[in-house]
Amino acid sequence: MLVRRSFLGAASLLALPATLRAQALEKPKLTLAVGGKNLLYYLPLTIAEQLGYFKAEGLEVSIVDFAGGSQALRAVVGGSADVVSGAFEHTINMQVKGQRLRAFVLQGRAPQIVLGVNPKTMPNFKSVADLKGKKIGVTAPGSSTNVMTNFVLAKAGLKPSDVSIIGVGATQGAVAAMRSGQIDAISNLDPVITLLQRSGDLKIVSDTRIVAEAEKVFGGPMPAACLYAPQSFIDKHPNTTQALANAIVRADKWIQAAGPNDIIKTVPEAFLLGDRAVYIDAFLAAKGALSPDGLVPDKGPETAQRALASIDPEVAKASIDLSAVFTNDFARKANQKYPKA
Template identity: 45%
Template structure:
């Protein structure tokens, strides 16, 4: 027995060391454990970071994440550029628009690989509008002028020959305000996402012209994959705190893997009350409609980056004229280096 113990114990020690080393490489100790995350909102495309927080994945990765929710991507971006936030959960398109201004931002993990948008006609104008071209002279509701909703609507209209000056763009918000505007007849069409789209379709107040709730439908509508939401930061922050960025990535990916196998009811139960956009029944139905948009692997592709660029260029011609290295606006190596299940 002594001989056996002498032979076995060194082997066990080596195995323990290898496991420890593997765990250390998969779960790096963050250089900056306290991280301030600015969120563009708490809509469904942003659920992975909410789940990462509520299910303890950030803490498991050695992070204490303080989440600040802003009323739109522009304000979340402003918070990071002003130094009050380290990272942003927002539209990937912001990295491209800022690159056109000479600012170096980098997306390091994708949250949603399609936008989940529904562009439809309201009850008030349903009988008058059959195609995008019929929207000339009408009122289009978006979350806010200049938002990704506005850009998406503009792209679809532009493809049909409807120019920006041919319609009136009205900011209606992305929750209760959008529902009220659609039902009261203040707008003729609306670019929205869930749960607003699910609520309005269910009540007969929205009739879709385009639905982008899964990757295939998004490709058919926009001509390619359109990663709506990601977590991004400045290139300087990623270079200075690579282990912190890796830890954030690990936590987000663990949330995405959990969401991929969870039921809509389980996801709804995991969302804290302060982040719930609807009651549980509506949440479950709405999430079931768009859950295929949640990224499964956190990766960005060059083709997807080009689709976002094309949509932006249709909205802002200056983007099309600018010399932008799209490959510099995202970095997949944090996802590729993450711990695997």
């Protein structure tokens, strides 16, 4: 009996590290929603997945891809997803609606969204005011591409109701909609934008892939893609949240040190939209707008609130607690764990 007890005691000690690891992550299996996973806007998410960074943190992440960020947002609000890889501004919009969502690691330090017109249907385009009465394609109605469109329109004195907003997704469907003349303008991201640009099917009006241009458009640093989750999820699963932040920060740093060939070898073939050269150009155009460290810039939430308030009366009149829509605590710890790429 003593021998058996000793054996069981030793076995328990051997099993202890694994048990502790299992206890450390409150929710090792989780669902993450994203709107347009192929976009360079979400490149850190894809890198973290493809290079096994989530697995290295003990996570099994099931990524569900939607046509646009507004649909990914609905998934987490409805309970079918735990976390969203989406646009930062959704955290502000949802606080106004009584939903507590919080960003905890950044993927993009500029929106990377490009608004451009169709040279076929608008050959005489001179200014944004010419878009009145026109059809504008966005990834999905209510998504960040729609918000950017409304913002640029507002600066030109136009209301959202002055145009027709059409959801065209973020892949070949968006390209086809422009080339066939179904839409007169498009608000989208890379690689869609670079593909249209190279084929002469796009005239750029506003380009927030360039950090300086984005800051000029929005009047300050405009945080973009991030991981956000309900505050209740973060409170209940702090170690899981930290593991997610670790993986994304590691991916952020890897991207900054990577060359175009490294990216091409890592992303799924389908993301290239049939043209590797276009994807390389798109990556080089977007790289500067990707976050180097996962940290939300200090003035970023204020910029996002101002931008939203200028186009949404509800946001303008609401009393918003910006400290509740983001935290850099997890990203800071992730940078301590992964100081280099």
